[in-house]
Amino acid sequence: MSSQLADMPSKIVNPPSIQPAADALPTPTPMIVVDHLDFYYGKSKALHAVNMNIAAKHVTAFIGPSGCGKSTLLRCFNRMNDLIEGTRIGAGEVRIQGVNIYDPTVDVISLRRQVGMVFQKSNPFPKSIYQNISYGLELQGVKDKKRLDEVVEKSLRGAALWDEVKDRLHSSALGLSGGQQQRLCIARAIAVEPAVILMDEPCSALDPIATSKVEELIQELKKKFTIVIVTHSMQQAGRCSDMTAFFYLGKLIEMDATQKIFTKPSQQQTEDYITGRFG
Amino acid sequence: MATQDVSNMEVPPPHPFMRPATAAMRSERRAFNVFRMATYSVLLAATAIFGVIFVKGADTIFTREFPFVNIAFLIESPETLHVFDHEGQHHEIGDREFRKYMEAHANPTIAEETYVYSAGGIFPCIVGTFFLVVGSMAIALFVGISAAVFLNEYSRGGRMVELLQLAILNLAGVPSIVFGLFGFGLFVLFAPIFASAPDPSHLYIPLGFGYLNFTGWGVSLISGWFTLAFMVLPVVITASEESLKAVPKGFREGSLALGATQWEAIRTNVLPYALPGILTSSILGIARVAGETAPIMFTAAYVVRDRLPWQVDHVLDVLFQGVMALPYHIYVVSSKIPQNAYTERVQFGTAFVFLGLVLGIALSSVILRNRLRARYRW
Ligand SMILES: Nc1ncnc2c1ncn2[C@@H]1O[C@H](COP(=O)(O)OP(=O)(O)O)[C@@H](O)[C@H]1O
Ligand SMILES: [Mg+2]
Numbered sequence: 336m337s338s339q340l341a342d343m344p345s346k347i348v349n350p351p352s353i354q355p356a357a358d359a360l361p362t363p364t365p366m367i368v369v370d371h372l373d374f375y376y377g378k379s380k381a382l383h384a385v386n387m388n389i390a391a392k393h394v395t396a397f398i399g400p401s402g403c404g405k406s407t408l409l410r411c412f413n414r415m416n417d418l419i420e421g422t423r424i425g426a427g428e429v430r431i432q433g434v435n436i437y438d439p440t441v442d443v444i445s446l447r448r449q450v451g452m453v454f455q456k457s458n459p460f461p462k463s464i465y466q467n468i469s470y471g472l473e474l475q476g477v478k479d480k481k482r483l484d485e486v487v488e489k490s491l492r493g494a495a496l497w498d499e500v501k502d503r504l505h506s507s508a509l510g511l512s513g514g515q516q517q518r519l520c521i522a523r524a525i526a527v528e529p530a531v532i533l534m535d536e537p538c539s540a541l542d543p544i545a546t547s548k549v550e551e552l553i554q555e556l557k558k559k560f561t562i563v564i565v566t567h568s569m570q571q572a573g574r575c576s577d578m579t580a581f582f583y584l585g586k587l588i589e590m591d592a593t594q595k596i597f598t599k600p601s602q603q604q605t606e607d608y609i610t611g612r613f614g
Numbered sequence: 615m616a617t618q619d620v621s622n623m624e625v626p627p628p629h630p631f632m633r634p635a636t637a638a639m640r641s642e643r644r645a646f647n648v649f650r651m652a653t654y655s656v657l658l659a660a661t662a663i664f665g666v667i668f669v670k671g672a673d674t675i676f677t678r679e680f681p682f683v684n685i686a687f688l689i690e691s692p693e694t695l696h697v698f699d700h701e702g703q704h705h706e707i708g709d710r711e712f713r714k715y716m717e718a719h720a721n722p723t724i725a726e727e728t729y730v731y732s733a734g735g736i737f738p739c740i741v742g743t744f745f746l747v748v749g750s751m752a753i754a755l756f757v758g759i760s761a762a763v764f765l766n767e768y769s770r771g772g773r774m775v776e777l778l779q780l781a782i783l784n785l786a787g788v789p790s791i792v793f794g795l796f797g798f799g800l801f802v803l804f805a806p807i808f809a810s811a812p813d814p815s816h817l818y819i820p821l822g823f824g825y826l827n828f829t830g831w832g833v834s835l836i837s838g839w840f841t842l843a844f845m846v847l848p849v850v851i852t853a854s855e856e857s858l859k860a861v862p863k864g865f866r867e868g869s870l871a872l873g874a875t876q877w878e879a880i881r882t883n884v885l886p887y888a889l890p891g892i893l894t895s896s897i898l899g900i901a902r903v904a905g906e907t908a909p910i911m912f913t914a915a916y917v918v919r920d921r922l923p924w925q926v927d928h929v930l931d932v933l934f935q936g937v938m939a940l941p942y943h944i945y946v947v948s949s950k951i952p953q954n955a956y957t958e959r960v961q962f963g964t965a966f967v968f969l970g971l972v973l974g975i976a977l978s979s980v981i982l983r984n985r986l987r988a989r990y991r992w
Contacts, residue, residue, distance in 0.1 A: 413871060420770050448873035458864030460883055470882070471872040520868070527872060 366391040366431065366531060366561040367412060373425030374407055374416070380425065381407045385587045387580060391530075394553060394562045396576035396593065398569060400608070403582040405565040406455075409533050412436075412563065413450040414443050432530065448475070451524035455536040457517040459508035464491075464500050467508045467519055471527035486526050494522035495552050514545025521552065525560065532556065534564040538571065550575045569609060573597050581605045664969075671966025674959050686735050687963055692918060692943075693734030695956055698726035706956075708733030731918070731947050732956040736964050738922060740971065742937030745835055745923055746914060747904050747975060750842035754899060757843065758850030759885075759892060765851075766858040767866075767880055786848035791908040797841025798912035803830040805837070835923070836933040838914025845909050846899035853895030857888035890987040897979045904972050907941040915942035917950070940968040 367389035374382035381404050389395050397405040407416065411429055414436060416422045428435045436446055448471075460467050468487045469477075477483060487504070491497040496518045500511070508519055517537055524532055534553075538546040553562060553575045566572050572579050573593060580590040581600070589602045600606045633639070677684050693708035700722060707715065716722070761782075769775045806826040812818045813827035831837045861884050869879035907915075916936040926932055947960045 415867065415871065418867070418870070444873045444875060447871055452871040454864060454867065454871075456864055458862070458868045460865055460868060461887060470869075474869075474872060474874050474878060523868075523872065 364391045365389060367563070368430040369408070369411075369427070370430065371427035372408075372411065372429060373427055374404075374411060375421075375423050375425050376407075376419070377421040381585050382411075383584075383586045384427065387587055387590050389561065389563060390578065391561045392557055392559070393577040394557050394564060394575055395578045395580065396572035397563065397565045397580050397582060398567075398572050398608075399582035399588075401567070404585040405582055406535050407585075408582075409452075409535055409563060409565050412531065412533055413447050413452055415452065417443065448527055449529050450531045450533060451527065451529035453517070453520050453524055453532065453534040453537050455539055457513065457520050457537075457540065459511070459516045459519050459523075461507065461509055463505045464508045464511070464519065465504040467523050468526045471523060475527070490522040490526040491519075493525050493556070494518045495548065495555070496522055512545070514541050514548060517541060517545070517549060518552065521549070521556075525556070529560065531561045531563065534562065536565050536567060539567065546571070569597075581608060583608070667962060667965045667969060670958070670962035671969075674963030675966050684735075684963075688735055688740070688967070689737045690735035691738050691920065692731040692736065692960075695729040695732035696726050697729070697956075698724045700724050706733075729954065729956045730951050731943075732960055736938075736940070736943060736960070736967060738919060738938040739940045739943040739964065740967060741922055742915070742939040743904055743941070743968075743971065745937060746838050746842060746910065746939060747900060749835060749839040750846070750903050751896070751900060753839055753843035754846045754850045754903075755892075755896065758847050758896075759854045761847075761851050762854030762858055763880060763885070766855050767876065767884070782848050782851050785844075786852070788845075789908075790845060790906045793841055793845045794909040794912050797837055797844070797909060801831050801837035801840050802833055802913055804828055805831045807831065832934060833912070833914060833916070833936040834934045835914055835937055838910045838937075841909045841913045842903045842906070845906065846896075846903055849899045849902070850892070850896055853899075854888065854892045857891030857895070858884065860891060861887045886986075886989075890983045893979050893983045893986070897976045900975050900979065901972050904968070904975065905941055907945050910939055911942055911945070915939045917942075917946050940964055940971065944968065 365388035367387075369385050369387045369389075372382055372385045373380060374385075385404075385408060397409065399405055410416045411424075412431065424437055428437055430436070431446070431450065434441065460470065462470070465487055468490050469483045472483060472486055477486075488497060488501075491500060496515060499515060500519075503510075508516065511519060517540075521532070521534075521537075538549050541549065550571065553564065556562060557577075564572075564576065576593045578590065579593040579596040581588045581596065581602075581604075583604055589596065589600055589605045591601070596605065597609060600609065674687060675684050676682055690708075693710065695706060695708060696712040697704075697706050699705070700719070705715070765775060765778065806819070806828045807830075808821075808824055809827050810824050812820065812825040813829055817828040819826040819828075865883045865887070866879050869883045870876070874882070914936055916938055919936060919938050921935075923932060923935065923937055926935065944961060944964050947957055947964065951957060
């Protein structure tokens, strides 16, 4: 699963000495370590010294008012911010499986195969359902039809979509409903067997029934994947995450077990936000 | 109403919602009529052009007897028309037939009139135009789409890109005769040809394994291709850029997030969706390439050429030969030879075929585009 990253030359693997100082969390094995991360869009600083550990095979939710930097941090994890001109890491690092992913020797392509992403606006390709799923594998050079068939079925089952689409695998993905399209995007992400799946408000455009399906799916997926989900809905964070991180104005205010965040947060700002006093 | 005097009373409106004839209303109606007339005048011009070409051209192209199409006009080369009276009969025949006739009648002395290019057909022109269009569009599409991909996908803005965009915009405004002269100077007179020996009468560059002699490509298909390609390039680049911009960003991000390189994302998830739009707008370019006379008159077109493009001694000669072309033929038969009833037949026939060919090419691109569109719709 982690082959590409593990194959990196050993010298770039950071010594384990630098660990985030702040409120250490009871994480079994941190999949992602964010270490004093400053992030800039041109001159404006969007993230201020963010520290966090994200546990493997857990669901971590990012909450906070709009514009507080949730998406920005999420997109740091698979370096999608590289696509935006003028972005840069001011200080600190992001380590995934121990590797600083902003090290110049890191290949972004293999990083993104390990760290999949589901977007806020579902973006199935205007190809068939089958081709949507097989796309990632074909990029990796898999041509074997049998193997592709297997992966397509497995991924669609994994995304709880198989029964709904098995009879029309070769018709356009754009014929699916909004909720189905988003689950297809999840299936597409898991088809390449990443270690981490990032989800940026995956349910913001879905109706309640489709939303609850995706939430159930997330519970299922965390058995195999590390999931980081940005959500604007605190109910959603409460329902489907193990850990919750609250951001405000580009700073991580508090991160703790979801239970604790929603019952007795240690920061006043968190409590204000959760009780709806602002945001 | 208080007053009883009916004659002084204003005529009451027939119903309470009666529309008053205000000044605004009247000027609205006037403006509307001006717009309407302007539109009709376009229709009138189009009808006149197409009508005349169709009616007069149809005289040449269609016949009253089976097979109803003047096949000779479509598949033969232009010939000189011989008009004469002999043994009480009037003859209007082409050169070849005329020679046979003379032989058969033991070369009689006759008073004949000859008209150049007024017999035979225009096959070499059809073929030439077809070759010119296909070659130059291939070059223009390749260069144009590549440039658009670079500008829209790879480049990150900046002064260089602004400069390029300005250059493209200006290129679109250059008159076609300037392209013709530019092509003549650059391709016909100057472009390099690879050879095993240097040509001391021209500039040459030794390459180690041979020489590049800057002897020019001569009046040739390849000179015409590049000249025409540069002429339509702005159209193709602009069309391609717009089509690329219309492809949602999510498709690119989706690909990249799955570990695609930028080129893989573009190739599999951007270009296929942009292609229908690119082709649609390039149809305009096709009509221009097929129709412009100025760019080819110095670079690729021959007044007359006996051999067809594939009748060459060496494969490479295909590129380095001039061709006859429809628009240039129309130009020649309408301005370079004496005008009479016989030349009119060729003029309108050629114009008719020319319109038909452009229509045919445009139609097939539309069909291709619709096929692609049906496959990739979002
Ligand atoms: N592409 C961008 N260019 C410049 N600034 C940006 C860009 N994207 C986001 N920002 C800024 O960064 C901050 C954090 O944005 P974002 O991470 O999208 O917030 P959230 O996802 O929490 O709503 C905001 O102030 C926003 O204006
Ligand atoms: Mg966001």
